[in-house]
Amino acid sequence: MTQVRPPLTLRDVSEAARVSEMTVSRVLRNKGDVSEGTRQRVLEAAKRLGYVPNKIAGALASQRVNLVAVIIPSMSNMVFPEVMTGISEVLEETSLQPVVGLTGYRPEKEEKVLYEMLSWRPSGVIIAGLEHSDASRAMLRASGIPVVEIMDVDGTPIDSVVGISHRRAGQQMAQAIIRAGYRRIGFLGTKMPLDHRARKRFEGFTEALAKAGIEMANHAFYSGGSALLKGREMTAAMLQETEDLDFLYYSNDMIGAGGLLYLMEQDVDIPGKVGLAGFNGVELLDGLPMQLATMDACRLEIGRKAAGLIAARATVDAGAEAAPVRIALEPRITLGDTLRQT
Template identity: 40%
Template sequence: MKRRSPAVRPKQSRRAGHGAVTLSDVATAAGVAPITVSRALNTPDTVSEALRERIGAAVAALGYVPNRMAGALASARTRVVPVIVPSLSNVVFVEVIAGIQETVEAAGYQMLLGSTDYDLAREAALVATLLGWAPPGVLLAGLRHLPRTVELLKTAAVPVVEFMEYGPRCIDMNVGLSHVRAGAAMAAHLRACGYRRLGFVGARMRDDYRARQRYDGMNRHCIAAGDTTVTLFETLSCEAANDSDQEVGWCALPEVLAAQPRIEALFFANDEMAVGAMLRARRDGIAVPDRVAIAGFNGLPVSGLMTPGLTTITSPRRAIGQRAGAMLLARINGDLSQRLRIDVGFTLEPRAST
C-alpha cells in the first residue's frame, strides 16, 4: 500500500508528546531544505512561485506557526513593524494603513498597530512599549512628537519613517504632503472664485495640528494678498467627545453664519465636516455656494457624490502608505541610496460648492 505524504496527514504523522510542528517538519513534508522554507516564509520574493505554493501547502496541512521570537533571538529583531497613527476609525488613516500593510506583508513582515487618539503622551508610551518587541523599524504618523519619543526612536537605532505630512525636519525618513501649501492652495482657489471673506472651521485643532497647518497656510496666503480676511472658527458649542465630524459640521454652519453673517466661503478641516455643513445647508435652505461656499479636505469619495459637488483637496493616502512601507523595507535591507524625504503632493478638485 502506497504511503501517504505527511503533508496530507500532518496530525497523524506526529506522535503524541513530540511538541509543536517545526520548520524542519515543514521542510520534510515539502521535500525541500529548511533554509528554503525559511526564505519562503521570511523573504517570499527570493523563492519561486512553485516552491512558495508547495511550502504553503505543507504549512497549512501541518498547522505550522512560525516561532517569530526564535528568529528575533537569533537576529535581535522580530519581523513585526509597529505602525502608530492618531486614529483607527478615521477612513483617512485606514487607507494609509492599507497601503503599508500590502507593502510590508509582501516582504514577509507583519504590522503591529497602535492608536494615539491625537495624544502625544500616549504616542510616547506606545513607542516605548512597541520598541520592546525589537522591531526592525517603526512607522508613525506626523512630524510632531514629544522629546522623549524622538529620543527613544533615535536610541533604538532602527529605521523610522514619519508619514502623512512633509516638512524640513524628520527623525530619519519622511513621506507626505505639505499641509501649509495645501491651505494656501485652497485660499488661492477661493480668491480666484471672487471670495474675500473666508473662514476656516476646525475641531480639536490643538491636537490635530495638521489642520492648524492648513489654516496657517490659508491665512498667510490671504495676508500676503492684502485683500482677503480669514476667520478661524475653532471652538464649537456643539462639539463633544462622541460627536462625529459630520455632526460637528452640521452644528457649526449656523453658528458660523450667526457669528460672521458676512462670511462668503468656508474651508472645513476635513470632508466629513464639510459634508455635515452641506447637509445642514440643504435642510435650512442655505444656498451653496450662492449664500456661502463650502470646501473640504482629504478627497473622500463622498465629496463627489454631494449636490452640489464638494470642492476638496485630495491627498494620495494609499500611496503614502505604500511609499512609507517601501522606504522602511529598503533601509532594513541596507539600501542607503533612497531619498530620505518625499513630497507626494496633493490635488485640488474644484467643484460646484465653490
C-alpha cells in the first residue's frame, strides 16, 4: 500500500506536455485556438499522469467538497444496496454526503464516472474492487484524496481497503461441501472476465477441490437476464448433461434460489440426493420454503468500515499523510436446509 500524494496541478501537466499552463487550461476546458497536435499531447499527458481538472478551484479554501464519491458496479442486485446502507449509516453522523456512480462492471465506464466525480474534489472515494484500468489507477493515485477500495482484499490496493478474501471464501465453501460427503460437484455462475470477485471465488473453490483430489464435474456461466430464471434454466440443463451430480454451487444466492425452486418442483431430495449452496447471504430469500446454504459477504459491515475510514481521514488536514489501512472481514457459512449437516 502506498501513501497518498499531493494532488497534481496544471503545472505538472504543462511540464509533461511541454506547453504553458494557459494552453493546458484551454485544452481541458475545450476553449481557445489550440492546434490538434498540441491538444492531443496535452490530453495524453493528463491521462498518463492521472490529472483531473478541479471544478471548484478557488471556490473553497480546503479545495474539497463535503461529498464522498461511491463508485459501484450496480444497484440492480441485492449486494450493493446493503453496502450503501452501511455507508449512509456512518456518514449521516457527519457533514459528509455520499454520491453514487454506477459502472456496470465496465472499466471504460468506471474511468468516465471517476473522472467526473474527482473533478469536484470530493472528500473521499469509496470504490468497489481492486481491479481498475491504468487510467483509473492513475487518477486515484494522483487525486490526493483518501481512497477506500471495498469488497475484496485479494490484491494490491491503491490506498486503504475493506473487504473479504473471495478466494478464501470459495475455498471454505468447497471444504464444507467435501466434509458433508459430496463428490460430484457442478458450478453455475456469472461470466467472469469483469466480475473479478466471482472469478476469485471460483478459483478458490476449484483449488480446494483439487487439493482434495476432486475434479469439478461440470460448470456453466451466464450473463444478463433474470437471475432466478437463469438459475432454473441452468440447473435443468446441467442436471440433464451430468446426471450423477450430487451438489450444485452457485456464484450468488439469486441463481441458487432459481435452482432450488426448480429442484423442489421436480421433487428432488434436497440435500440427500442433491445439495446446493450460493453466496451473499441475501435476506430477501429467507422466505423460501427451504433455506439455501450460503455465505455472508459482510456487506453492511464493509460499508460501515469504509465510511468510517473516510470520515476519519476527512478530519485530517488535506495535505497531511495518513497510513493506509487494510481491514479483512471474515464471512460465515450458513448451512441452511440444502447442505447436509456434518
